[in-house]
Amino acid sequence: xxxxIAPDFCPTTSNGxxxxxxxxxxxxxxxxxxxxxxNALERGYRHIDTAQAYGNEDAVxxxxxxxxxxxxxxxxxxxxxxxxxxxxxxxETARExxxxxxxxxxxxxxxxxxxxxYDPEETLSAFAELYxxxxxxxxxxxxxxxxxxxxxxxxxxxxxxxxxVELHPLLPQEDLREAxxxxxxxxxxxxxxxxxxxxxxxxxxxxxxxxGVSEAQVSLAWLREKGIVAIPKATGEDHIxxxxxxxxxELDRSDIDTIDAIxxxxxxxxxxxxxxx
Numbered sequence: 001x002x003x004x005i006a007p008d009f010c011p012t013t014s015n016g017x018x019x020x021x022x023x024x025x026x027x028x029x030x031x032x033x034x035x036x037x038x039n040a041l042e043r044g045y046r047h048i049d050t051a052q053a054y055g056n057e058d059a060v061x062x063x064x065x066x067x068x069x070x071x072x073x074x075x076x077x078x079x080x081x082x083x084x085x086x087x088x089x090x091x092e093t094a095r096e097x098x099x100x101x102x103x104x105x106x107x108x109x110x111x112x113x114x115x116x117x118y119d120p121e122e123t124l125s126a127f128a129e130l131y132x133x134x135x136x137x138x139x140x141x142x143x144x145x146x147x148x149x150x151x152x153x154x155x156x157x158x159x160x161x162x163x164x165v166e167l168h169p170l171l172p173q174e175d176l177r178e179a180x181x182x183x184x185x186x187x188x189x190x191x192x193x194x195x196x197x198x199x200x201x202x203x204x205x206x207x208x209x210x211x212g213v214s215e216a217q218v219s220l221a222w223l224r225e226k227g228i229v230a231i232p233k234a235t236g237e238d239h240i241x242x243x244x245x246x247x248x249x250e251l252d253r254s255d256i257d258t259i260d261a262i263x264x265x266x267x268x269x270x271x272x273x274x275x276x277x
Contacts, residue, residue, distance in 0.1 A: 005247055007044040007073070011224070013186045015138065015161045017108070018075050019224055020247060021047025022240070023190060023231035030059040036235045037063025041074065043244055049164075049190075049231045050101075051079035051112055052093065057100035065102055076101065077108035079142055079164075082116025082273070089117065090126035094135065110140040110164055114148045115273040124156040131158035140164060140188070145275050146179035153183055164188040167228060169204060169219055169259050170197055170266040177226070189223055192230040195268045203262050207255045213245070220246035222259050 011019050022040040027033040033056045037048055041064070050060045057078060064074060078101065084093040094109060109130065111123060130136045138161035141152055153160050163180050167173050167189035180187045193216050198204050204215045211218065216232070220243060223230045234240040251259075270277070 005044055005244060007046050009247055010044070010046065013227070013229060014184070015186050016075075017138075017162065017186050017188070017229050018045075018047035019229045020220065020243070021045060021049055021075070021077075021229065021231040023233040024048070024050045024056055024060055025054055025190065025233055027059075027233060027235055028054065028056055030056065030062075032235055033059035034063040034066065036240065038067045039237055040234070040240050040244075041067035041069045043240055045240075045244065046073055047075040047077075047229075047231065049077045049188075051110075052081040052084065052097055053079070053112060057097055061100055061102035071103060075107040076103060077110065077140065078106060079110040079112035079140075082113050082118060085111065085117040085119070085123045087122045087126045090123060091130065094130055098135070105134065106136045108138045108140045108162060109136040110142045110162075111144075111152075113143045113271075113273065114141070114275050120151050120155045124152060124158075128157040138162065142188075142190075143274060146176055148275055149179060149183065149185065153185075160185055162186040162188050162229070164190055164231075166191045166267060166269050167223070168192050168194040168198060169222060169262050170194045170201070170264055171268075172260075177228070181227075186229055187227070188229040188231060190231055191268050192223055192232050193219055194266055197266050197268070201262065201264070203258050207251070207258055210255070211249060211251075213249055214242055216242060217246035217249050218251070218255075218259070221249035221251050222256065225251055225256060 142164040
């Protein structure tokens with residue numbers, strides 16, 4: 001069924017970000033990572049997300065090069081790690097990331113965390129320069145709380161296009177979503193399947209059973225209904241296809257209400273340096 005879904009069936013945000021992408025966190029076997037990216041792109045995905053800290057930019061670039069898809073059709077994102085957020089380091093390591101990826105521009109470049117060497121004015125001035133030079137199409141931030149986002153918007157001379165955060169039915173982040181909406185900043189959900197926890201929840205199982213689909217597809221469809229971009233990690237062809245088929249899942253009001261009523265909270269990514277700690 002998935003091969004019947006054309007790439008342009010995937011909606012995009014007002015900022016032009018495809019709302020379903022492939023995440024590559026912990027996809028650190030080079031051969032497997034390259035094959036996952038190639039397979040996803042040829043399946044129809046047009047949004048690939050990586051990061052310096054993942055150690056797989058070379059493999060992602062190989063997958064991109066091997067896919068029978070033009071570079072200009074792909075929304076490619078990476079993130080600057082917290083050790084590289086000084087002004088000169090941002091400019092230098094962004095170019096190094098592009099070299100590893102085998103591209104001459106990025107569709108999105110994120111501040112990975114507001115931690116380590118991050119200084120709003122210094123860091124974001126370097127991002128704005130890369131934006132002005134045409135090396136990055138969009139400036140993004142990741143793991144920013146509402147106050148961090150407000151500061152970034154105030155000091156950055158380029159628009160902040162997205163905030164990438166952990167978000168799923170067990171961590172809906174309503175207040176942060178409201179803040180992002182008020183600033184016209186896309187919300188991009190990493191770990192959108194709660195690292196597998198969505199497969200163990202009665203409410204999601206109930207909705208999935210009603211539609212005859214997987215809990216993963218339900219979770220991704222719920223995010224899309226909320227206007228949230230999702231970048232689930234998938235390595236095998238079956239998972240890549242299952243996630244892609246979530247584009248065919250249409251949830252009704254009762255489905256949304258069932259998922260919204262989940263009161264269990266589970267945060268899967270919680271390092272000591274996170275801004276909420």
